[in-house]
Amino acid sequence: MLKKNYILSPGPTPVPERVLLAGAQPILHHRTPQFEKIFAEVSESIKYLFQTKNDVFIFASSGTGAMEATVANLLSKEDTAIVVVGGKFGERWEEICKAFGVNVVRIAVEWGDVVSPVQIEEAIKQHPEAKVVLTTISETSTGTVSDLEAIAEVVKDTDKILVTDAVSGLLATPLKMDEWNVNVVVAASQKGVMLPPGLAFVAIDEKAWRLVESSDLPKYYFDFKAYKKKAPKQTPYTTSVSMIFQLREAIEMIKEEGIENVWERHRILADAVRAAIKALGLELLSKSPGNIATAIKVPEGIDGLQLVKVLRDKHGAVIAGGQGKLVGKIIRIAHLGYMDKFDMITAISSLEMSLKELGYPIELGKGVRAAEEVFMREGV
Numbered sequence: 001m002l003k004k005n006y007i008l009s010p011g012p013t014p015v016p017e018r019v020l021l022a023g024a025q026p027i028l029h030h031r032t033p034q035f036e037k038i039f040a041e042v043s044e045s046i047k048y049l050f051q052t053k054n055d056v057f058i059f060a061s062s063g064t065g066a067m068e069a070t071v072a073n074l075l076s077k078e079d080t081a082i083v084v085v086g087g088k089f090g091e092r093w094e095e096i097c098k099a100f101g102v103n104v105v106r107i108a109v110e111w112g113d114v115v116s117p118v119q120i121e122e123a124i125k126q127h128p129e130a131k132v133v134l135t136t137i138s139e140t141s142t143g144t145v146s147d148l149e150a151i152a153e154v155v156k157d158t159d160k161i162l163v164t165d166a167v168s169g170l171l172a173t174p175l176k177m178d179e180w181n182v183n184v185v186v187a188a189s190q191k192g193v194m195l196p197p198g199l200a201f202v203a204i205d206e207k208a209w210r211l212v213e214s215s216d217l218p219k220y221y222f223d224f225k226a227y228k229k230k231a232p233k234q235t236p237y238t239t240s241v242s243m244i245f246q247l248r249e250a251i252e253m254i255k256e257e258g259i260e261n262v263w264e265r266h267r268i269l270a271d272a273v274r275a276a277i278k279a280l281g282l283e284l285l286s287k288s289p290g291n292i293a294t295a296i297k298v299p300e301g302i303d304g305l306q307l308v309k310v311l312r313d314k315h316g317a318v319i320a321g322g323q324g325k326l327v328g329k330i331i332r333i334a335h336l337g338y339m340d341k342f343d344m345i346t347a348i349s350s351l352e353m354s355l356k357e358l359g360y361p362i363e364l365g366k367g368v369r370a371a372e373e374v375f376m377r378e379g380v
């Protein structure tokens with residue numbers, strides 16, 4: 001039987017038709033006035049996504065490139081970074097720091113738990129030499145969202161720079177860079193921004209720029225100063241021209257919906273999935289589940305890798321499994337980016353059928369019903 005492909009993973013996420021078509025325009029040379037006009041417009045309008053007036057640099061890379069760029073541009077040899085590690089992407093911050101010879105003060109958080117602002121405060125007190133605090137607003141590997149606003153409150157009156165990885169969090173959970181005093185926000189195209197993979201973003205404020213001025217770690221392609229010099233009309237190297245067209249269209253769509261409504265849509269979709277999981281008698285992994293992706297513990301007696309395969313191969317539903325130490329132990333259903341209530345119904349329905357096919361005692365339709373009830377209650 002014909003089978004459609006449903007992308008229900010926390011990245012890459014579905015791309016709207018309007019955005020796909022925007023990428024189908026003929027290429028403009030990136031050094032022409034026509035393209036410069038578009039790039040300057042996008043450099044300005046992208047600030048809305050970060051709720052900032054600061055510069056946002058656009059890189060032709062995936063999110064990890066922007067993470068690496070942030071470490072390489074803010075820090076210097078022998079510097080110390082406080083790093084929150086509560087999942088695979090916190091680990092990535094740590095690995096990048098180590099690759100650049102930066103000393104790491106690790107705040108280890110159980111996977112699925114969140115760091116408390118008090119822990120950050122303590123680490124800053126004990127390590128006055130630290131220059132940055134590296135956090136992850138949405139730890140995609142565990143479906144956990146941290147209270148970045150409260151963390152920023154603790155960091156803002158110190159000389160430390162607060163950096164957050166919002167690769168999966170941007171647009172899916174409230175993040176107000178300027179109002180909250182977050183100094184650097186890192187993001188990427190293939191999640192809440194509704195674009196294909198291939199662009200990464202770094203929003204940076206003046207306080208953080210002071211570190212850039214003194215940084216002596218090696219860098220070339222990702223040198224922020226080179227990007228600043230060319231801003232806002234150009235990038236130092238060839239940008240992903242077609243993706244800039246797509247970004248312009250995606251920002252337009254986000255503006256039309258309104259960022260508060262985008263956050264709220266993610267909240268409703270996540271609530272529906274959580275209600276379905278509860279109705280099915282399954283368990284969430286996270287103690288602070290966010291609105292990006294719901295991490296669900298694989299029930300006893302079921303092979304987690306097999307479950308992801310059945311969902312994908314039998315039903316066409318591409319969800320994510322576990323990463324790192326959670327491989328085979330969880331599955332993750334995303335409600336991220338260009339998704340609506342029927343994407344969630346698809347995810348829940350195919351999860352119900354897959355579990356039943358694998359012999360798990362489940363009442364078909366129970367999760368779907370719970371999700372529908374949330375949608376009805378929310379009036380969507």
Ligand code: PMP
Pocket residue numbers: 010011062063064065089136138139140141165166167168169188
């Ligand atoms: N950080 C987070 C929180 C992520 O979810 C991801 C991607 N899953 C990354 C960083 C890495 O991004 P990329 O795969 O685009 O390099």
